[in-house]
Amino acid sequence: MKRNIRTIVVDDHPVVARATKHILEQVEGVDVVGIAANGQAGIELVEEHQPDLLFLDYHLPDQYGSQVAEKAKRRSPNTHIVIFTGIDLADMYNHLIEIGVSGIISKESGETTIQNLVRCILDNHTMIPIPIYRQMRITSRQKSADTEFIDLSPDEIQIMTLLVKGVTHEQIADQIHVSKRSVDNYLKKIYDKLDVTSRIQAIEKFVRSPMYVDLQEEI
16 A cells, blocks of 8 residues: 655645645645745754655745755755746756756646646656756756855845845845945846846855855754
């Protein structure tokens, strides 16, 4: 007799979380043993249940899904993690794969697609959209952003730290006592130094660098 596939859902929208639970439990053997509304609660559930599968929203109130995934993998290395997101993460695929994520799927996907992804993962396979598959160039050992030397000034580090916490440009301007235009100019320079073109790329690269000092290491 096959044992149930212990599954945890982490999503800060209760309706979405319950809908995801319902969709997943239509797959034979899948049992959702817990739902969490933020990253920290999700990590605690992972420690408690050592689940086979973790369905993880990328945008959470306290952390990004990639940060939660890294911590979950340290606590439960055999857990399959699926990033379930409403935004385009195509440029993050390599980093998420390096973390150990087993699948990435859009919240706009139909029930059948979500269930098929779960079945694939439980069979030690995965799925990716055909347009992304055709564009992907995954190298066996891509240069790690963690080892790159990025020289940000103290002010730039402070701005990026606030950005990671979800602070708006206007709020950053108020906190560091400059104009919003100055913050925008700071960010243009930061993006150039980090060699990125978007906010999400900048945040991901920054949080993987030695410059990022936060309380997440204590979690």
